[in-house]
Amino acid sequence: MVGLGYKAGMERHSGPEPLPLSTRLRRLRYHPALRSLVQETRLSPRDWVLPLFARDGRGVREPIRSLPGHNQLSADEVAREVVEAKELGLGGVLLFGIPPAKDAAGSDAYSDSGIVQRAVRAAKAAVPDMLVITDVCCCEYTDHGHCGIVNQKTGRLDVDNDATLVLLAKQAVSHAAAGADVIAPSGMMDGMVGAIRRALDGAGFEHVPILSYAVKFASAFYGPFREAAESAPQFGDRRGYQMDPAAAAEQACREAELDLAEGADLLMVKPALPYLDIVRLVRERFPGVPLAAYNVSGEYSMIKAAAEKGWLDERACALESLLAVRRAGASITITYWAKQAAAWIQ
Ligand code: PBG
DSSP states (O other): OOSSSOOTTTTOSSSOOOOOOSOOTTHHHHSHHHHHHTOOOOOOGGGEEEEEEEESSSSOEEEOTTSTTOEEEEHHHHHHHHHHHHHTTOSEEEEEEOOSSOBTTOGGGGOTTOHHHHHHHHHHHHOTTSOEEEEEOSTTTBTTOOSSOEEOTTSSOEEOHHHHHHHHHHHHHHHHHHTOSEEEEOSOOTTHHHHHHHHHHHTTOTTOOBEEEEEEBOOGGGHHHHHHTTOOOSSSOSTTTSBOTTSOHHHHHHHHHHHHHHTOSEEEEESSGGGHHHHHHHHHHSTTSOEEEEEOHHHHHHHHHHHHTTSSOHHHHHHHHHHHHHHHTOSEEEETTHHHHHHHHO
């Protein structure tokens, strides 16, 4: 029996005659089975990618205060997460690294025995067919926390775009050599996709695709991530390289277009919820290109925090968020809820 529990006829005894409405959209919502039948957006764990933070050690799971439910993981623990991700049917994992030591050039980023390289090997050994995506950027590895080499070449402290490309190319090749299936550059350097594509091809990795964080905004919603990855800039901010949230939406399309011309295989818009207009725009402008949206740390933590206070229903808000991102046009969603949400909808 469907309905709200009132006795039939209860509300019929008085009131006006029924209006002559020929269209009543509520008819599509009366029967739960019809409601379900007319849905066009459905959630599937296969579309979700789980971010993981790799660190040094063995058997280490260091809780991340700002991302409840997430930990900095040693490589063996990354492998355990990947086994779980596989069991839950997730589409992939995205690896970030927190190196034991940082320096001005972020040298752990491209070391064969670097933190991500070891985590990739452990992940691929545990579940060879799980898709392992690696974030390629300098900010987790540099002591100043910026996404590249910092110098005064332009007359003031700034990230040197072209010098940084050399490092990103080396990092990408070493990730591919460790077994990464997809390379995801997130530094918003001009020309990064082209530099990485050429380096991968030159090293025999022409089959390894690039998922470009093509449209990445300078967003305050990355706050919890920077605590997780210990990557907050030590001076200044990222507005000199990440997109201005107030820039013309068309600038997002220029970013996407350039990355595609340089050889990007998949595109990303980031963050997700505050930029669903951009997700929709990029989806419509580049219909043949797989599109990912990153439901970032702040989008996760704010719902977690409100749920802890009893102000929001976490499960309902998380699933609604994931639905909205998908409906806006993302085929892939990178989300800290991946495991939990997969368990919820199973
Ligand atoms: C940079 C990078 C960042 C995120 C993903 N890659 C941080 C930044 O640009 O400061 C943020 C992801 C999130 O907030 O969940 N390597």
